[in-house]
Amino acid sequence: GYDNVVPDNFVEIMEENRSIALKEIQEYLLKQNKENIRILSEDYPYALYDIEYTENNEKYYVICRFTSTKISYFNLPHFKIKFCNDFSEKVRIVLATNINETPKLTWYKITDLNSMSKAINSITYTIRGE
Numbered sequence: 001g002y003d004n005v006v007p008d009n010f011v012e013i014m015e016e017n018r019s020i021a022l023k024e025i026q027e028y029l030l031k032q033n034k035e036n037i038r039i040l041s042e043d044y045p046y047a048l049y050d051i052e053y054t055e056n057n058e059k060y061y062v063i064c065r066f067t068s069t070k071i072s073y074f075n076l077p078h079f080k081i082k083f084c085n086d087f088s089e090k091v092r093i094v095l096a097t098n099i100n101e102t103p104k105l106t107w108y109k110i111t112d113l114n115s116m117s118k119a120i121n122s123i124t125y126t127i128r129g130e
Helices: 010-031 078-086 110-114
Strands: 035-039 051-055 058-066 091-097 104-108
Touching (some): 010 051, 010 058, 010 091, 010 104, 078 091, 078 110, 091 110, 104 110
Parallel strands (some): 058 091
Antiparallel strands (some): 035 051, 051 058
8 A cells, every 4th residue: 555655665666566567568469469569668768668569560669657546647758758749650658557456558649648638747957068
């Protein structure tokens, strides 16, 4: 439960939840008979996308977002949004909710994201001259 999450184990719990979400997505893709499924972010944690797969000899990319709650929300950095826009026909965003109980996967395209409510949750500050 949430009472067991403290600063000392937060990163570990987030990594466990991320792993659960990636495995859920991988299982879904296998059931859909997708081929050449690769969890890229396991080898490259800062990759633009988390999973790649092929369907009809076409490569597709999956960005995984997850939450332990049942509330559907997620953040995407600007560079991932740009990637989604640049490869809109090939990128899917998957939100895994309720990750610690019965995970639910919801698939989105960039067109879905463009119609959602948005909030600016951070600003990058650049120090010039250093």
